Amino acid sequence: MATTTAGMAAATEPHRSSAATKATKKQHIADEPLTRHNWYKHVNWLNITLIVGVPIYGMFAAYWTPLQWKTAVWALAYYFMTGLGITGGYHRLWAHSAYSARLPLKIFLAAVGAGAVQGSIRWWSRDHRAHHRYTDTDKDPYSVRKGLLYSHFGWMLLKQNPKRIGRTDISDLNDDPVVVWQHRNYIKCVIFMGMIFPMLVTGLGWGDWWGGFIYAGILRIFVVQQATFCVNSLAHWLGDQPFDDRNSPRDHVVTAFVTLGEGYHNFHHEFPSDYRNAISWHQYDPTKWSIWIWKQLGLAYDLKQFKSNEIEKGRLQQMQKKLDQKRQTLDWGVPLEQLPIIDWDEYVARAKDGQALIAVAGVVHDVTSFIKEHPGGKALISSGIGKDSTAIFNGGVYNHSNAAHNLLSTMRVGVLRGGSEVEIWKRAQRENKDISFVSDSSGKKIIRAGSQVTRIAEPVASADAA
Template sequence: MKKAPLIWTNVLLFSITTLIAAIGVPWYALTIGFGWFEIIATIICLGYCGMSITAGYHRLWAHKTYDAHPILQWIYAIGGAFALQNSALHWSADHRVHHRHVDDNDKDPYSAGRGFWYSHIGWMLRDYEDVEKPDYSNVRDLQKNPIVMWQHRNYLWLTIATNFGIPLLLGIISGNILGMLLLAGVLRLVLSHHFTFFINSLAHVWGSQPYTEKNSARDNGILAFVTYGEGYHNFHHIFEYDYRNGIKWYQFDPTKWFIKTASWVKLTGNLRVVPEERIEQAKLQMQLKRAQDNVRQKPNAEQLLQLLQHEYELLLARMQDYYHIKKQLLLQRKDKLVAQYQAVDFKHKYLEFKHHLQQQQQHWQRLVNAVA
């Protein structure tokens, strides 16, 4: 079978930068050495590229999970060119196709179903005519954004200016131009590329699926450390319009923290969040499905399946009651006309519902563990 033609620009770019990073950087480190200024500047540049992709390209433009001030958008646009991952318009068009047709080998531009290499980098090395190409019809909203379109029109010279200009400027400041070109120029670019590529590849094969098994995306806390919080990919693929990826306070998601912090100074706004009850219901459905799979081969399977279904429906009802009363409590707190005795009574009801839900959750967890 004839292979798709190579895209030589991409092949040469990835090959040359990888060789320099793998050979030139260690050689320079051993023979001459890098100072703290070069190392710190490279880490900052790497973070700038990564956050421009995750907070800008991904959560702002591809998914519209929040609004951003034009100043912040300009910063993202320049950082995205520095990251050298195509224009925000093209990147977002590809990514929206990926979400719409995830794991579809004929339509998903970087489908994990075609293997790790393909989803990681292979899809960019050959011109695969059998894969759906973005025609920008799915990013008409971004075509109305003057900053996105300015970056798209001027993408080539922006990538040259940032990828050579920023390391060169840093080299002049530090007095070590070659060292900065190697470290903040080449090594930073290679690491930035592969950290992002891990989301298309590694995040679809390594990790857990607490929310859905309808696609290959996984949650992986370790991967989140090198992808600025994007490692919670199973959550993202079912709740793509949430500005968060790591929803727990302890989950490493610096992109979420940055967006939230920026909202305090009015640089971001309209942060979209999936209701807590929808998230909990998705987790509960997955627990039910796995518990049902565990008991199907047992001798008393039919009885256990009925028990699981019954307990699931009880817990779901408790959950719905709890979140209903919680919403009412929040609305009541905003109503300054509510009498104090009513507020106390309502809070007592809320705590009672919460206690019943926790008891039911504990009972459910014991049942699920027993059939595992």
């Protein structure tokens, strides 16, 4: 439309330079189809170098660099420290404000977070808030709907149009002096905390300068990055959804082990301001444990938790949804309101005419195919044909089980006129009168065990059978 309008502009319109026109028409490369002719324009070469190229170099260099056990221990320890900088700092402290931290803890988390080399706090938290607000949509910067690899690191390897990412409020981050300082000095922080600091520890500590650079620096960065990326990919692909299944986040212990406790992602997306990801004592969440320890040391405070009542409501609603979905796959018999009304005389006549019909609690059932399978024998079930068998079925001869009532409901063929409450309920349903019953999420009536229409506590005969 813009091109057409420009082409039809009036002669009196001020002259536009060709450069300005091109700038107006220029489209972001991310909005153009990726082809074999322009693929290199879509690639974010800086991120390719940092996320793929440097780790490959580190792997080759490691072949000629002996790994000392002290360096291995330090690399593992620094991996956990920088990992906590992301999970406990970038994520739970700054992106979600799940707790508050004193200045020394903020400085520590900002420093080791920079050592993870995943962007500044401000940039990381801004995208993560957009991810939560626009989960699985085009405004989600790393939507798993675009593919597992895309959500893992493809969104960083390919250029994105920043205008396509959903907007979020980061005014609180702009007011945090630690966040602002780290953002302005991010490159210096990354170089020092990512490479120089871990190398200084190994070099000054036991003379392993090169080993510190390769193992505690390059390869440690690669591992902590890939672990964090799993929160965007694996946590939206592997596991269960105990709280909500409308979006992709899932819970799985494997993801939790990989991501320092961020694997209970379905819970996290439902209750993002909770400082925990894992709420059960046996679930692996070292980030939660670390935050709790920081509180005991006076470094953290105001640890937020959703009320257990709200958590259990969400869990119960999801369980009910799954039950409803399962219920819809089962045969519960023709609903009473869809059955025809049969006069008593017609019922008796059809039974005498050879149809194996029995009446229980005002509902007519065709038991022809079940007579030979009746556990109580053919004679007993045949004795109720053409009669009101309510009393017989409910204790007169045998007090049938819940399973028997469920099975009987699948044999319904009609409702007796004068069949007490059954016909009244059916008529009211047909006339759209207010009839109270419990229904599932699809509007289907829920039949609880023991509440089947055929189960009568004190058997009564129908009026016409008296």
